[in-house]
Amino acid sequence: MNSSVINVTKINQRVTVIIEEMPWISYLTLGFVFETGSRDEDETINGITHFIEHMTFKGAEGKTAYDIARILENLGAFVNGYTSKEEMAIYGSFLKEKFSDVFSIIISMFKKRKYDEKDFNLEKKVILQEISEIFDEPEELLSEFFLKEMFPQNSLGLPVAGSLSSIENLTKSALETQLIHNWSNKRICISIAGNIESSDALRCIANYVDNFAHEDYQKHWSTPVRISDGFIKVIKRNDLKQIYGIIGSYTISFNDPRRYVLAILNHVVGASRSSRLVSLLQEEKALVSYISSFYELYSDIGIWGIFFITNSDSLGDVLRFITEELKKLKNFGITKREMDKAVSYRKGLTALSSEDSSLRMRHNARNFLKMGVVPTLKDILNEYDKLTVDKVNAELDILNIDNWCGVIMGPIDDTQLVDISIYKPIKEFQFLLDTDKVLKKHVVSKTIY
Amino acid sequence: MGNNEIIFVELSSKFSVIIERMPELPSGALVILFKQGSRNELPQQAGITNLLLGLLFRQTTKKTFIEIQEYIDSLGAELDSFVAKEISGIYSRYLVDRFNEVWSLTEEIIFYPKFTEEEFTKEKKLAEKEIISEEDDPEEYLFNVFYKNLFPNHPLSNRIIGDMDSITQLVLDEVRNYYSNCLLYAPICVSITGNIDPDFVLKLAEQMKNLLSNLFGLINHNDTTQKDTPTFKPLSNFVNVKKKGVQQSYTVIGWYTCPYQSEYYFPVIFANTILGGCTSSRLYYEVREKRGLAYSISSFTDFYSDIGILGVYFITQPDLAEAVTEIVLEQTHKLRLQGISKDEFDLARNYVKSQTLIRTDNPLARALRNARNKLLINRIPTVSEIINEIENVSLIRVNEAIGELSANQLIVRVEPSER
Structure with a gap:
């Protein structure tokens, strides 16, 4: 198996270059990953980081957004951005001959610190539409609600793109101030994965070192307070044909060494077709059209x-089976057999994904920013090999099963609310809103044309 | 990635094998592709291919559903099926040292299924759920209406998952029949990428072919079936669907273009790149960059064996849909009158070339492409041949291809019922 070398080069206190050479593919992915995200915001400026990501594409010294797009696409590069709770990145995939060209263009995009009023207002319209699209995606919408309820009063519960009102109210000067702050006070990881020689990449990057100021970086995230008793909140929407639900709890942070245990437990519970929940509820009982477990780890x-x-008829059964399965897991843990297949699967998947340069670019940057180290494929496989079923079962507490919370959305009637409350007393009936109230509250139906 | 040699052997008129080594890679891919998809279904059995492929994974004569899935997990592999309009197949990705196990399991799933009423009923229930779930997704819903109107009363408009009526009426015997008389009767291509000894693979493939003939008596394919080439009537409709609960407006506009196998294939892809296929495209610029009218706007192509589609898709606030539609129509009209410029042509060539290399630089994408090319165009170009084809496209050809687009377009819009 190819186990690549990962080269970590510290440019200064804030900026680090990570290069994973993957000579067996024909291209590479370059990412500038900033340690900043919607977590750095409060409600009044919610969405500003994501807005900055958009504005990064608005041109460079003497060049318009359109010029930049043309230059990059003429180089055969597809350059894009993403923002999450704790990261903002600009990245692209292209052939190695184009490395220095693409690198210098992205740097020139970052150098732009003042925006045109017109560009700013146009992009605001675009982002308002981007946010509005989420209201037609039940899964996305529910995930936002879930996070909001899990992290009340904390910036982790804020949506990455912001709300319609926070974006409406955002000013150009607030954006420019934040931009300068991000560029000079946040840690940056230049993550490269693919077909390139480290020495070539570093030589090219050395020409731009002056652009990376030395200022100290800051991180001031406040750790959310955990809600002590679980809840179920219901959003009534009769326009939907199906019922969407999330049930979950708090777990470990990203840098906790037990995240390999979590990966195994997650796999056994609901992350594969052979998992307990998928095989029982989807394949065996056909009660759900989709079910999957997931986890999301922050700093x-x-x-x-x-x-x-699921649908109205099956909701009660689905909740019953899920709670039963969770209880079973808590009391008896997983079996040796489940453990073995989960380990093989995770190892196989990890090895297969090691061929994807854009995944490697993201993983390496994230590992570095959150843990200060960048594990290689071999390191990760070793971690899985060290696990035993006893070790995994000794850590079941990381799932906080007794304290689960839930959000459910769809055409739910009052008799089903009784059903639901069997599994968790519904304390907050005031959250029982109909479609119009939920959506109108968030969607400002104002003409922006 | 380097230009790997492609080994291609036709073991019979219907059964072929393609091997592309890719020796640098730790992983490999196996694809068994059938020239049978949703367009080959009768209207009353729409969705049968998709249901059948799901059923194959439910039980074999040796393994239950859960045993199959556990085995896949224990191999650390991905193994699943898919159905498209003209092809369907079973695909897998694995570390090459697991090739033997993956091959045997794939063979077992395809040739030794156990069809039981119980599993059939479950699969049907899941299919019904999937059909309902599309109702909550405005994008899926829009494209269903689009294809229904683009190919009216033609099997190309069949939904891959079928519709409620067809799925409810299906009986197991029909599926069993379809399995041996349609799916396994259709041309089959076994496509492998990865560091595997070709002679070894050819021996296995020979055995698979013999299995096919011993179990089903099928070695050759007589293509006597009537070709269902649609009569594509001029498009001039506007279909507007009001949908409860939807907040935004969803629009797709489509034109007919050349089929998959055509000298205009790459020229159309160039035209698509310039119209709305990248961030420096005309529509991205006019609609998003210059006017801020939409977040999602792009153009796309979709090719079949006898026709293709060039389309534009966008999501807007309901009151902006009309304005964006006008811009799209104006831009396509301009494109048709003036064609693309030399600068745009150069950009399209660079972009398409580089993105083609990047997109097919993984073993599964490569194996799928090889098999699809064999079954749909009966030719398996190597990467460098494909790059050559892209380089040989001329500006004149691109503008000719644009001229060949259907004169009229179909516009379909899904929007909120209350405004």
Whole structure:
């Protein structure tokens, strides 16, 4: 198996270059990953990081957005961005001959610190539409609700793209101030994975070192307070044909060494077709059209959960089976057999994904920013080999099963609410809103043309 | 990645094998592709291919559903099926040292299924759920309406998962019949990428071919079936669907273009790149960059054996849909009158070339492409041959291809019922 070498070069206190050479593919992925995200925001400026990501494409010294797009695409590069709770990145995939060209163009995009009023207002319209699209995606919408309820009063619960009102109210000067702050005070990881020689890449990057100021970086995230008793909140929407639900709890943070245990437990519970929940609820009983477990780990906390799509008739049964399965897991743990297949699967998947340069680019940057180290494929496989079923079962507490919370959305009637409350007393009936109230509250139906 | 040699052997008129080594890679891919998809279904059995492929994974004569899935997990592999309009197949990705196990399991799933009423009923229930779930997804819903109107009363408009009526009426015997008389009767291509000894693979493939003939008596394919080439009537409709609960407006606009196998294939892809296929495209610029009218706007192509589609898809606030539609129509009209410029042509060539290399630089994408090319165009170009084809496209050809687009377009819009 190819186990590549990962080269970590510190440029200064803030900026680090990570290069994973993958000579067996024909291209590479370059990413500038900033340690900043929607977690750095409060409600009034919610969405500003994501807005900055958009504005990064608005041109460079003497060049318009259109010029930049043309230059990059003429180089055969597809350059894009993403923003999450804790990261903002600009990245692209292209052939290695184009490395220095693409690198210098992205740097020139970052250098732009003042935006045109017109560009700013146009992009605001675009982002308002981007946010509005989420209201037609039940899965996305529910995930936002879930996070909001899990992290009340904390910036982790804020949506990455912001809300319609926060974006409406955002000013150009607030954006420019934040931009300068991000560029000079946040850690940056230049993550490269693919067909390139480290020495070539570093030589090219050396020409731009002056652009990376030395200022100290800051991180001021406040760790969310965990809600002590679980909840189920219901959103009534009669326009939907199906019922969407998430049930989950808090778990470990990203840098917790037990994340390999979490990966195994997650796999056994609901992350594969052979998992307990998928095989029982989807394949055996056909009660759900979709079910899957997931986890999302942040610097200081994590959440894990089960996402499902079902219909009115089956909701009660689905909740019953899920709670039964969770109880079973808590009391008896997983079996040796389940453990073995989960380990083989995770190892296989990890090895297969090691051929994907854009995944490697992201993983390496994230590992570095959150843990300070970048494990190689071999390191990760070793971690899985060290696990035993006893070790995994000794850590079941990381799932906080007794304290699960839930959000459910869809055509739910009052008799079903009784059903639901069997599994968790519904404390907050005031959250029982109909479609119009939920959506109108968030969607400002104002003409922006 | 380097230009690997492609080994291609036709073991019979219907059964072929393609091997592309890719020796640098730790992983490999296996694809068994059938020239049978949703367009080959009768209207009353729409969705049968998809249901059958799901059923194959439910039980074999040796393994239950859960045993199959556990075995896949224990191999650390991905193994699943898919159905498209003209092809369907079973595909897998694995570390090459697991090739033997993956091959045997694939063979077992295809040739030794156990069809039981119980599993059939479950699969049907899941299919019904999937059909309902599309109702909550405005994009899926839009494209269903689009294809229904683009190919009216033609099997190309069949939904891959079928519709409620067809799925409810299906009985197991029909599926069993379809399995041996349609799926296994159709041309089959076994496509492998990865570091595997070709002679070894050819021996296995020979055995698979013999299995096919011993179990089903099928070695050759007589293509006597009537070709269902649609009569594509001029498009001039506007279909507007009001949908409860939807907040945004979803629009797709489509034109007919050349089929998969055509000298205009790459020229159309160039035209698509310039119209709305990248961030420096005309529509991205006019609609998003210059006017901020939409977040999602792009153009796309979709090719079949006898026709193709060039389309534009966008999501807007309901009151902006009309304005964006006008811009799209104006831009395509301009494209038709003036064609693309030399600068745009150069950009399209660079972009398409580089993205083609990047997109097919993984063993599964490569294995799928090889098999699809064999079954749909009966030719398996190597990567460098494909790059050559892209380089040989001329500006004149691109503008000719644009001229060949259907004169009229179909516009379909899904929007909120209350405004």
